Amino acid sequence: MNAARSRSTWIQWLLLAALVIAIALGVVRALDKRKTTADNARAAAEALKTAPVYTLSEQDVVTVQALELTQTVAISGSVQALQTAAIKARTAGEIQGLNKREGDSVKAGEVVARIDSTEAQARVRQAERQAASAQSQTAIARRTFENNQALVKQGFISATALETATANLAGAEATHQAALAALDIAKKALADTTLRSPLTGQISARLVQNGERVGVDTRVFDVVDLSAFEMEAAITPADAVAVKVGQAAQLRVEGLGQPVQATVSRINPSVQAGSRSVLVYLRMPPADGMRQGLFAQGQIATGTVTAPAVPQSAVRNDKPQPYVQVLREGKIAHLTVEGGATGLRGTEPMREVKGLSAGTQVLSAQAGALREGTAVRAAASPN
CATH class of the missing domain: 2.40.420.20 (conserved putative lor/sdh protein from methanococcus maripaludis s2 fold)
Structure with a gap:
């Protein structure tokens, strides 16, 4: 009985010792891990202090x-044809004879359309008849004046009758001149029924169709002359100080593979009210593929x-x-x-x-x- 109790006590002390040893080992390991973590943190902090x-x-x-x-001075803007024209109706009426379309070529003075001239022709005939009638009345008044002038010299009529004949002749001549002026106006209206191109170029827009009735100043065609181009560019007043007429510029035009050489041709003397910019105009030679409205950008060479x-x-x-x-x-x-x-x-x-x-x-x-x-x-x- 005593031997069994002694063995149990010994086992309990042995387990207690093992537990103490295990706890001690755990504490030592935890302390070592904590020290390692602190060392790593210090090393990282030192590394951050050192710039790479x-x-x-x-x-x-x-x-x-x-x-x-x-x-250089940087510029950008749209390419515009140097000469463009809008062909408009100068009189109201039905449009006829439209045979040109966008892209067709026209020459200066070429007839591109007509407006129904029936009414205009009738007015010319009316004005011609009125002018002829006024001329006849003038001839009658002149003969009467000449006869009365001879009779006054012979003493058959008074000077008052001659004055009346003189006034009648002056009135007839004035009426004749007015009739001739009305005839000129009628002929001008008849000529206005024929629409001609004011320049040589190409049709860029056709805005009406045959048989359509148009009013005065209605646009019928837009014509563009592709023989010369110009670009309008807005620059700052500071840049404008160095820009002079005649300076060269190199431009890149969209769609064209090669740069285009240009020259400053004009400088606007006024500053634009809204943008406070100065407009510079550059003359550009024609090139294959050049079209009105293309975007261009480049530089003006102002010195070296x-x-x-x-x-x-x-x-x-x-x-x-x-x-x-x-x-x-x-x-x-x-x-x-x-x-x-x-x-x-x-x-x-x-x-x-x-x-x-x-x-x-x-x-x-x-x-x-x-x-x-x-x-x-x-x-x-x-x-």
Whole structure:
């Protein structure tokens, strides 16, 4: 009995010892894990305090070069034919003889339509008869005047009768002149029933059909002369200071594969009231495929300047003012770019960067945006 009780006590103490050992091991493991976590957190914090160093490839960096750049003013607008005309009805009536359609060619003075002239012809005949009647009355009045003049000299009638004959002759002559003027008006109305093209070109719009009755000033055709073109462009007053008549411009016209050379022909002396812009007019030569209303954009060359320049793509615009990313002592610095000259190096657009000297290294567009102060290093050149 005592032996069994001693064995049970011993087993209980053994289990208690094992439990204490297990708890001690768990506490030690938890403390070790906590220390490891704290060490990792401290290491991460230290890593965050240390700024990363970016490695740049040769394509990520461009060098500022002193280039001769053409100063330009950007323009855009629609191409318009220099000469256009709207053929309108000058008298009311039924339209006849329409045989031209959009795209057909016409010559200056060519008959393109007629308006029913029945009424106009009748008015001409009426005016001719009235003019003939007035001429007859004038002849009678003149004979009476001449007879009375002879009778006055012979003393057969008084001077008062001669004055009456003189007044009758003057009235008859005035009536005749009025009838002739009415005849001219009737002939003009008859001529207005024939519609002619005022210039050589092509029909761009046909607005009525045969048999349709039109009123005075109704548009019948629009004619466009494609032998010369002009573009109207709106620019700012600041840009207009450098633009002069005769300066050359290069334009890209939609649909045309090659650029079009243009010349500044006129500058509007007034500023537009709403937009506060200045209108500039550029003369353009004809080209295959050129049409009225095509959109065009390009630059007017206002002068040349030799200045430090970088590719246009290296100038970033994700800030209120454009800037470039400059490499200075292994770090990135952001330098604001003021407006300057632009030009081409081969086919690549270049832009002046004031305040930078030739040889300065600037990040290219493919390098992306880096925070100011970021540390960078150049990649090792391959052996």
